[in-house]
Amino acid sequence: xxxxxxxxxxxxxxxxxxxxxxxxxxxVKIELVHRLQAAGLREIEVTSYVxxxxxxxxxxxxxxxxxxxxxxxxxxxxxxxxxxxFEAAIANAAILPDxxxxxxxxxxxxxxxxxxxxxxxxxxxxxxxxxxxHAHAIKVRCAVSVALGCPYQGEVTPDEVxxxxxxxxxxxxxxxxxxxxxxxxxxKRVQAAMARALKHFPVAEVSGHxxxxxGQAIANIYACLxxxxxxxxxxxxxxxxxxxxxxxxxxxGTEDVLFMLNGLGIETGIDxxxxxxxxxxxxxxxxxxPVSRTGNALLAKRANARAVA
Ligand code: HMG
Ligand code: MG
Numbered sequence: 073x074x075x076x077x078x079x080x081x082x083x084x085x086x087x088x089x090x091x092x093x094x095x096x097x098x099x100v101k102i103e104l105v106h107r108l109q110a111a112g113l114r115e116i117e118v119t120s121y122v123x124x125x126x127x128x129x130x131x132x133x134x135x136x137x138x139x140x141x142x143x144x145x146x147x148x149x150x151x152x153x154x155x156x157x158f159e160a161a162i163a164n165a166a167i168l169p170d171x172x173x174x175x176x177x178x179x180x181x182x183x184x185x186x187x188x189x190x191x192x193x194x195x196x197x198x199x200x201x202x203x204x205x206h207a208h209a210i211k212v213r214c215a216v217s218v219a220l221g222c223p224y225q226g227e228v229t230p231d232e233v234x235x236x237x238x239x240x241x242x243x244x245x246x247x248x249x250x251x252x253x254x255x256x257x258x259x260k261r262v263q264a265a266m267a268r269a270l271k272h273f274p275v276a277e278v279s280g281h282x283x284x285x286x287g288q289a290i291a292n293i294y295a296c297l298x299x300x301x302x303x304x305x306x307x308x309x310x311x312x313x314x315x316x317x318x319x320x321x322x323x324x325g326t327e328d329v330l331f332m333l334n335g336l337g338i339e340t341g342i343d344x345x346x347x348x349x350x351x352x353x354x355x356x357x358x359x360x361x362p363v364s365r366t367g368n369a370l371l372a373k374r375a376n377a378r379a380v381a
Contacts, residue, residue, distance in 0.1 A: 073300060074297050074298065074300075074336065074338070075297060075300055075301075075302035075338065076338060076339060077302060077338065077339040077340070078297075078302045078303070078304065078333050078338050078339070078340050079114065079115060079302060079303045079304075079340070080113065080115070080303075080304055080305075080306050080326060080329060080330065080333075080340055080342065081115040081116070081117060081149075081279065081303065081304065081305045081306070082108050082113040082115065082116045082117065082305075082306065082307070082308060082326055083117040083281070083305045083306065083307050083312075083323055084104065084108070084307040084308035084309065084311045084312070084323075084326070084354070085101050085104055085105055085108075085116065085117065085118050085119065085136075086117040086118060086119050086120055086130070086150075086151065087117065087305070087307055087311075087312045087322075087323055088307040088308065088309070088311025088312035088322060088323070088354075089101060089129055089130075089311065089312070090120065090127055090129045090130055090312070091129070091312050091322075092129055092311075092358060094358065095129070096129070096357065096358065098132040098135040098136050098139060099139070100354070100357050101118075101119070101132070101136045102136055102139040102140060103353070104308070104350060104353065104354050105118060105136075105140055105148075106140075106141060107346070107349060107350035107353055108308060108347075108350050109143045109146050110346055110350075111342055111343050111346035111347040111349070111350055112340070112341045112342035112343050112346070112347075113146070113326075113342060113347075114145060114146050114147065114341065115146070115147045115149065115171075116146060116147070116148055116149070117149045117150070117151070117173065117305070118136060118137060118140070118148050118149065118150055118169070119132075119133040119136050119137065119150050119151075120133065120150060120151030120152075120153075120157075121133050121150060121151065121152050121153075121156075121157030121158070121160045121161045122151060122153055122157060133150065133160070133161075134160065134163065134167055137150070137161075137166075137167035137169070138166050138167050147170040147171055148169050148170050148171075149169055149170065149171035149172060149173055149213065150169045150171075150172055150173070151172070151173045151174075151175060152172045152173070152174065152201055152205075153174065153175060153187050153194075153197070153198075153201075154197050154201065155197075155200050155201055155204065157201075158172065158201045158204055158205065159204075162208060162210075168208075168210075169210065170210065170211065171210060171211040171212070171213055172201070172205050172210055172211075172212055172213070173212075173213045173214065173215055173249075174198040174201055174202070174212060174213075174214050174215075174240075174245065175187070175214065175215040175217060176191060176194045176195065176198070176214060176215070176216060176217065176236055176239075176240065177191060177194070177216070177217040177218050177222075177236070178216055178217065178218050178219045178222070178228045178232045178233045178235075178236050179191075179218050179222035179224065179225040179228055179232065180225070181222060181224035181225045182217055182218045182222045182223070182224060182225070182253070185224065186217065191235075191236060191239070192239075195239045195240070195242075195243060198214075198240075198243055198245075199243045202243050202244045202245060203244070206244065211246050211247065212244070212245050212246050212247070213245070213246065213247040213248075213249055213279075214240040214245040214247070214248055214249060215249040215251045215281060216233060216236050216237060216240070216248065216249065216250050216251060216269075217251045217253045218251070218253045218254065219233045219250045219251055219252060219253075219257075219265050220252040220254075220256055220257030220261060220262065220265060221252070221254055221256035221257065222253075222254070223253075223254050223318060223320070230264045230265050230267070230268050231268075233250065233265045233268050233269070234268035234269075234271070234272075237250075237268055237269050237271075237272050237273070238272060241272045241273065246277060247273070247277040247278075247279065248269045248272070248273045248277060248278050248279070249278075249279045249280070249281050249305065250265055250266055250269050250278070250279070250280055250281065251281035251282075251283075251305075252280075252281065252282045252283055252289075252292065253283060253320060254283060254285055254320040255282065255283035255284050255285030255286050255288060255289065255320060255321060256285065256286060256288075257282070257288060257292050258288055258291070258292070259288075259291050259292055259294070259295035260295070262280070262282075262292040262295050262296065263295050263296075263298070263299060266278065266280065266295075266296055266299055266301060267299070270299065270301075275299070275300045275301060275302070276302070276303075278301055278303070279301065279303035279304060279305060280292065280293060280296045280301060280303075280304050280305070281304075281305040281323065282304070282305075282323065282324045283312075283320050283321055283322065283323055283324070284310065284321055284322065284323065284324045284325070284363075285320050285321045289323075289324035289328075290324065290328060290329065290332055293324065293329060293332070294332070297336075297338075304324075304329060305323060306323055306324050306325065306326035306328075306329045306330075307322050307323035307324070307325065307326060308325070308326045308327070308347065308350050308351050308354060308364075308367075309322075309325060309326075309327070309350075309351035309354055309355050309362035309363060309364055309367050310322045310323065310324065310325030310327075310328070310362055310363030310364040310367070311323075311354065311358075311363070321363065322363055325351075325362065325363060325364025325365070325366065325367055326342075326347060326351075326364070327344065327347055327348060327351060327362070327364045327366035327367040327370070328364045328365055328366045328367075330342055330344050330347060330366070331344065331366040344366075344370070345370070348366075348367055348370045348371060348374075351364065351367040351371075352367075352371060355367075
């Protein structure tokens with residue numbers, strides 16, 4: 073049955089901005105998070121504690137976390153690929169995340185390019201991170217990247233997805249995100265991959281992370297709703313891409329997902345006009361129009377209304 077409530081995890085500040093060629097100031101990232109929480113987003117992926125040599129755009133992680141005016145009821149998450157990243161993420165009480173994300177891959181080739189180790193090695197790196205997070209009462213999400221296709225390997229099978237899902241479950245990860253990093257999934261294939269995650273995690277702890285490279289993300293989210301899945305990552309203005317997945321576009325735009333969910337009568341707690349304010353804000357800063365169709369449509373509608381007035 074289609075769920076009556078959906079949680080959108082806003083990943084624009086992290087997945088969106090990690091790929092920007094021009095530097096985006098920490099103050100802008102902080103303001104973006106504030107606008108997103110004002111719009112009603114209750115889960116926000118803020119930044120990542122990764123090597124600044126690999127992803128310089130996230131080097132201001134601690135500054136961004138320290139600058140947040142936290143809103144009660146909002147959960148802030150960060151990516152931590154290893155213990156070094158986790159220790160930096162909990163370095164002081166003012167920057168403590170509510171949740172961390174470890175990110176592995178369904179293909180060996182992508183694991184090597186993204187985190188510089190094999191799939192098995194990545195799981196062994198994550199194991200102490202999960203233990204340390206739980207010792208601090210911090211929830212752990214995992215992302216299983218390239219679950220629908222890999223830029224280096226090509227096709228990825230549901231068996232390969234399930235192998236990593238099982239390994240993640242084995243080290244005690246609480247929540248399993250299935251990621252179509254390069255946006256090549258189509259609805260039936262997505263359902264097949266998701267079904268493997270649902271064998272190991274309850275539906276409330278499975279989420280979808282769809283990049284929209286081939287325009288399939290909305291259809292894929294609908295396919296997940298049909299399985300009862302009710303948590304999805306999305307990126308304001310459709311920002312983003314992955315530095316290790318050339319040609320991949322941003323995540324599905326949060327505005328586009330919300331427009332569909334509103335049309336289906338599904339509760340999210342998010343105000344679309346305030347969300348568009350956030351999309352307009354970050355788009356103006358980076359000097360590009362939103363990629364999200366709904367963001368553009370609502371901004372054009374506002375411009376028309378102003379012209380008529
Ligand atoms: P490595 O080079 O294999 O690690 O990197 P190392 O342990 O050999 O250390 C090498 C250097 O990195 C050392 O510094 C370490 O201190 C430093 P040096 O002595 O050379 O000066 N280092 C770190 N610095 C800061 N924070 C850390 C850290 N760890 C080591 N946590 C590592 C391994 C994973 C760190 C590296 O490969 C890396 O940072 N990769 C970037 C991965 C990344 O951020 N990718 C994009 C996010 S994932 C994504 O977008 C996919 C997702 O959206 C889902 C989807 O769409 O698929 C989640
Ligand atoms: Mg991603």
